[in-house]
Amino acid sequence: MALIPSQVLRVAILLSYLSILCNFKALDIPAHQTYGGSWKFLTFIDLVIQTVFFGICVLTDLSSLLTQGTDDREQQRQLRKLIFLRDWLMAVLAFPVGVMVVTMFWTLYLYDRELVYPKILDSFIPPWINHGMHTTVLPFILIEMRTTHYHYPNRNSGQAAVSIFSTGYILWICWIHHVTGMWVYPFLDHLSNILKVIVFVASFVAVNVLYVVGEMLNSFIWDKSRFRLLGHRCQQRVWTQQREMVPDRGVFNVGVSAQMAARRRARGGGTSVLVFQHRQRWWVNLARFMVAAVNKLDTLMKTVLNNIGMVLSRRNLMGVLLTLCNGEK
Incomplete structure (x- = not known):
């Protein structure tokens, strides 16, 4: 038996994400003043997704605690809606986008950090905020998957939602380039148009693969008897x-x-x-x-x-x- 309840872990993770989010928005970074602001970075979008997801997890725990032992059908129906929303966010956004951010960031960072996180950003962003956005996301989401059994939606509908999100973000960064003449990520400036298309398609496929990986991992953890x-x-x-x-x-x-x-x-x-x-x-x-x-x-x-x-x-x-x-x- 774990020495700490999963509900306490979710509250702690939520507070850490809120702290990172507030401190990141308070930083005086030149990129925040340009077109799109912080919303043009997938890291910031993922930070908001993780915060909203764990916020819904905490709200679900509170609702479950309040409705425990009651026979109110309306409260039970609202609780089921919260659980469905929590499971959907985990499957479609929290796991695939979170794992995508961590793997892509550190892969490019180890290859050449100037392509994704130039050294000049060290003078603006403290290391603990950087790791909070690009490192701790993965262990937090794995711990959450280990402590709670999530029911994934239908494979077709789930991957359709993931595809809509990834396509929307690709169109968003292309629109930012059309307006400002600059790519959100510096490494795209060094690629030809064909290579850019290949990178976008590969990212689209990778997010869909991560959705399937999350579904399989959830089954491996909770359906081990099979x-x-x-x-x-x-x-x-x-x-x-x-x-x-x-x-x-x-x-x-x-x-x-x-x-x-x-x-x-x-x-x-x-x-x-x-x-x-x-x-x-x-x-x-x-x-x-x-x-x-x-x-x-x-x-x-x-x-x-x-x-x-x-x-x-x-x-x-x-x-x-x-x-x-x-x-x-």
């Missing part, structure tokens, strides 16, 4: 099919008797069984690898949550002791 059975079923299928194999054709024949199978193996057909075992074994290994990866991710997330809970518990204890000491004085 994947535990996968390795057992694959192994059982191999054992069942090996009993009655026709080695010459590499197929199975349920009606072949044990004597015919023995005669075929005596003629040198036994090697095909080994070939089949080699071909089928990678399915079993893949299933076992998937189960092991899910278990390791589960253990890692539990360790992180427990460590956070221990730190906050110690701080709360110190705060109580200081309050008692001040009260005695």
Whole structure:
């Protein structure tokens, strides 16, 4: 059992995003004064998305707490609407856009930071705000996915919403270039028109792929029993099919008797069984690898949550002791 409730984690994450958002808007950055302001950057849009998402998560927790034990159908209906909106935001915007921002930013930053985050910005943006917008988004969203089972919408409707968002943002930065003559991201100035189209298409595809990755990860975390059975079923299928194999054709024949199978193996057909075992074994290994990866991710997330809970518990204890000491004085 985690030492800290998921509701407290969501409140802490929401407060951190609000702090980053307020401090970022208070910075005197020249880009804030140009056309589009902060809204031309996907990082800022993602920061707003994460803040709104965790705000809805906290509101859902409060509504669930207030409606607990009541039979008011109207309140239950409103709660279901909040849960649906929370799940939809997680699936369509919070996870794919958040992961896209983190991966793209640090990939370009490690290659050449001048392409995405010039050194001159270090004099305007403190490091903690930079990491709050480009680093902590990923662990926060993974922790949230680990603590709450999200119900993804229909694959077609979900990817349609992701496609509308990505297409809208691409058209938005193209419009900004049309108005100002400058690209939002400096690396686009070094690309030809064909390469720009390739980058836009690749980004469009990447966001849709991340939507599917989020859906699969959510299933891996919360539907692990289904994947535990996968390795057992694959192994059982191999054992069942090996009993009655026709080695010459590499197929199975349920009606072949044990004597015919023995005669075929005596003629040198036994090697095909080994070939089949080699071909089928990678399915079993893949299933076992998937189960092991899910278990390791589960253990890692539990360790992180427990460590956070221990730190906050110690701080709360110190705060109580200081309050008692001040009260005695």
